Amino acid sequence: MAEPVKTKSENLSFLTGKGEMHRLTRLKNWSATSIGTPDHWPQSLRTTLSIILNSKFPMFLWWGPELLCFYNDAYRPSLGKTGKHPDILGMPAKEAWPEIWDIIQPLIKQVLDGGEATWSEDQLIPIYRNGKLEDVYWTFSYSPVNDESGNVSGVLVTCNETTQKVLIQKTVEKNEKKFRDMVLQAPVGILILKGPEYIADVVNEKYLQLIDRDEKLFIGKPLFESLPEVKEVVEPLLNNVFKTGISFNGTEFPVMINRHGKKEQTYFNFIYKALLEDDGAISGVIVIANEVTSLVQAKHSLMESELHFRMMLMQSPIPMTIFRGPDFIIELANTEMLTKIWRKQASEVIGKSALEVFPELNQQKYPELLRSTLESGKPHRDIESVVYVQGNDGIKKFYLDYEYAPLIEPNGKASGIMITVNDVSEKVETRKKIEESEERLSMAIESTKLGTWDYHPNSGKLKWSDECRNIYALPENVEINFALFSKLIYAEDYDFVQEEVNKAMDPSGNGEYDIVYRILRYDDRSIRWIRSQGQVYFDTDKKPERFIGTVVDITDQKKAEEEIARVAAIVQSSDDAIISKTLDGIVTSWNTASERMFGYTAEEMIGQPITKIIPPDRISEEFDILQRIRSGERVNHFETKRMTKDKRLLDISITVSPVKDKHGKILGASKIARDVTERKKAQQALQESELRLRIATEGTKLATWDLNLQTLELLHSPRLAEIFGQDQSKMLSLRQLRTQVHADEIVHVEKAFATAMKSSEQFFEVRIIKPDKEIRWIKTKGKVIYDEKRLPLRMIGTMMDISEEKNVIQSLEESKQRLSIAVGAAALGTWELDFVTNNVIYSKRYLEVLGFAENEQPGHAEILKRIHPDDLELRNQSMTEALKMGALELEVRIILEDKDIRWIKLAGRVLYNEKKEAVRILGTVMDITEQKKAYNLLRESEERFRQLANSMPQQVWTSDTKGNLNYFNQSVYDYSGLTKKEVESLGWLSIVHPDDREENVQKWMEAIASGEDFLLEHRFKKHNGEFRWQLSRAIPIKDASGNIQLWVGTSTDIHDIKEAEEQKDFFISVASHELKTPITSIKGYVQILMRMHEQSEDKFLKNSLRTVDKQIVTLTTLIEDLLDLSKIKSGSLQLNKEEFSINAMIRESVEEISHIQPDYKINFVASDECMVFADRGRIGQVLINFLTNAIKYSPASKTINIENKVYSNFVTVSVADKGIGINKKDQDKIFQRFYRVEGQDEKTFPGFGIGLFIASEIIKRHSGKIGVESELSKGSVFYFSLPLNNLSNE
């Protein structure tokens, strides 16, 4: 490019300069433009350009009609780095600024037209620069440039790009908007106050809500105009912030606000923060307010409740305390706790660690419990816990119910424990005492074997104690009720008991109940004697409300009584000498045995001193014996020697007992002299030791006493008062004791005292009467203590209640008396006949026996008239004989006035005078009618039995309880051809077939031992040598108490029946075998035919063959069953046991049945697999039998379910069908031989009914179980079970 400008340099000074635009304008080829080269430019342009190019202010100029563009260096950056610069220099405006031409053209026109300058500030005028259209903000002015002629020739643009400023401003605005938005949306109340008057500038909704004000009325107004009520409190704070710029934080600040139509106490958390301007000046205050009223209120109420809680705790009547922290610092403890439990002052414990205050707790479980409560935060409760606490008054044991309640902090952790304690020591101790005493009572009851019962007549409820149940042998699980109680009464006593019960419950009576009767024990129905005592309590309506009492088993007592009677009988029938004598030793009775033993007759001895038979060197013995008898003692089998009439010395053992009247007064002694065999010695020793034991056990209850003989003041142990039935704490006087002594005994007491004064020793046994009228025997022994002048000072002694001992002794004495004298006197009438005068003297009983009235005085003749005419001869003969022999014994009948015939037994002894003439006869009479009757009855019944037995074709026999056969009827002799003697000598076993004897004896002994019926088939030898089968059966005959009395047996000839049976079984066995060969043949051919015609189209043929095949299976089964039956009968059913899987066996059977009965669906649920040891074929047979039955009896349902289960060593296989079912009554029977359920439906089904019998036999032989559960028309479940534990046992 040429540089034309250079040529006119002097004229173009306005273009000189260093700037870029200077240079560019200078170098620009202007010749092509409408204004031509610079040298042609008007001055106005030159001047303007000079200003522009030299100005540091951005300037632009459009010039001329084309508005050619000029600009300076300062403007240049606005054009960007690439784009318009430098191309637009000298370019017409329209071409240079096409993008903004629309914006600037009106402005330019405005300037060109009116000559008015324009001003635009921060105007967005996007321009194309830096390769793109950029948003550029401008502040600019268009001003007219006049040419020399005064016309506007150009437009000067002075401009400043304000893009950056505008953008910054925009960001600021945006931030402020953001801030306001934030304020407005903030969840806390925010208020911005401007200026010292605190004009509300910005406020958010939250704040308005807090103060309940309307925004319109609030914004732009001084704060305290809107909220005058807060001025007083808030203004100083605001002022402070406003002045100092220091923020104010107010927490839970109380403010009264008028809102929601009322004045409210509110609480706020405030932040007042100075609002700073850019220059750091404070222009206002930002208020951030958060209302915490409800929180504060909650806090207040919490504080209040805590206060209440503490007050409650302190005032609680229950001991309470609070431990804080892991050291269990005692924070507080109420008075109850301090005084009752801790027994310490508050100052000693509060603020201290509990474990330090109570170190004894460390040895107990409590520290650990406290710790775990604190750690786990879970409360701990304990009742009746034992705790030892060291108080100021020592260690004390408490029973406490306590609770540890953790005090949970807001963080969920326990910071302490509140302890409440309830002292239950007294309650527990009382209860323990009651328990103890109850225990003692129950022990006492137990030891006496006393049962108790409690009957509520209204509800009918009856309760029995365990012992009561024991007595009745009533198991725990059996409920007792009145009906059962009644049922357990022995039949004979039933009416009596019911009567007594009714009597007791009769409101008009006193409700007392005390009876002795027999019961049947629940378990074995054995008979027991019991004594039951009770009392009925009536309610206010006089209705029986409760009936309580005790029961005690007195069977042994009863037995003992019987035993005594038995012993008496033995003694009576023995050869013992029985003698009675007075306390002075004068013989009063002398029995025949004595006569035999000593050689003296009764006459010679009665009225004589006993010393007559005592050897002279032993006379002193008798004094000792008498002394002991007088004091109530007895002399037991005293071994000594006595002398007979012919001066022989006898080695004898004597027993001497005091004989007392019914008041216990000793009248004399009875003496038994006997040959003491070893057995009797032992028996007696046993009796003695028993007695000794009883005395010893009672003897421990010794009382002691001390009597001042001068003042008669008595001191004694509590036991003495107890013996006398008085309060043990009482001290009784001698006078008091005397009032309780039985009137009859006072003399003994006095005698004993008198003796004591002489001998210094006192001893007596007397009866006393207790306040409850019970009479007891006491024994006391005393010793006198003398002073130095030998004057009696005191007497000390012991006392014992010997009632039990006395009773025992008495009962023994009574039995002795019965056997020596009493029995005869009481039961016998006595008589005396004077042979000379024929006068008869007789006792009351005598008259009674002979049927005379008490006031009658029949003479001898009249008495004789009573004798049955048929027996008169006998009487006379006997009397004649008695006169010779000296003794009479006679049983005759008498006829009473009312024609009643009675049997009497007369006995007598003839007395002779010195001339040996019979003078008198003394005798007894006894009514023996009942005995005779009983005897006759017995004889008759025995006779009847014999006749009956003999008339029976069966062999009848009886045996004693030990199994010795003692009677055989005529049939036995007829059959065996043996005589009675032969049977007795050879023994009945000789009749039994030798092969059967062992089993016979064994079975018989088993029956005898167990008391169960005897049943046996065995062969007896007939008189012709033939052995025939007999069915023998024996049953035990029991008495009323259930004791076996004898066995009655029969043997029935079953030989022919048995033979027939055997033949039948043999026939069945052979026949069924013979049947098998033709069946095999038929079956074989049918199956061949089926095979051959498998492909045939002939359906009839195929069906027929299948039917035949099926029927053959049925036939085969029947034959097998018949064979099995005969095997079972003959006992030859063999089991071939092996171990096999029950499931496999079931599957095979199912397959087999499915093959024959494809219509039926047989489901098998194989649950428990197990191996059994059994006969696989036989078990399969059982299952097949079940299945065929299920099919046979389920015509409608085609589903059968098989299940197997293992349970407790057994595997059970069940087959369930939905068939016709079986009636309950038939269910037991279907396993019997030839039994088949009957009914309309059942009859239509075929079958022998022996299958189940065989199945049952097979299962029995495997020690298994078989059964059925069924309901008519619902179906049946047949099952069998096999034991699992006998795997390879056999």
Next chain:
Amino acid sequence: MNKTGKAHVLIVDDNEDILFMLKTMLQLKDYSVTIKESAENIEAFIQELMPDLILMDMLLSGIDGTDVCRNLKQDPTVAAIPIVMISALPQAGEKCLKAGANFFIGKPFEMNDFLNVVATALIKTPA
């Protein structure tokens, strides 16, 4: 096996019907069958015939099949031939097996069972 490759079975039974029936069953299965109606000279007969299997009733008119069986099993020349015995008598099975029979079939029986036993006997005791 004989020349035809069929197993050769000898049936000994004195009951003609059974004999024919067994024969038919075996022929259905393509066995080659020889029958004999009595136990007369049975041992010599077998030594001569040397069948692959002997099928024999336990009761053969007056002769106890178990005796025959025992003798055959003691004869080394024929002991290897399997013997299947048949009977209707109870407890016959045990008796036959004791006498040395390889198999026993009780009467009556299913054809299939019978044929299975024969087939098994032939496999179990290869000649």
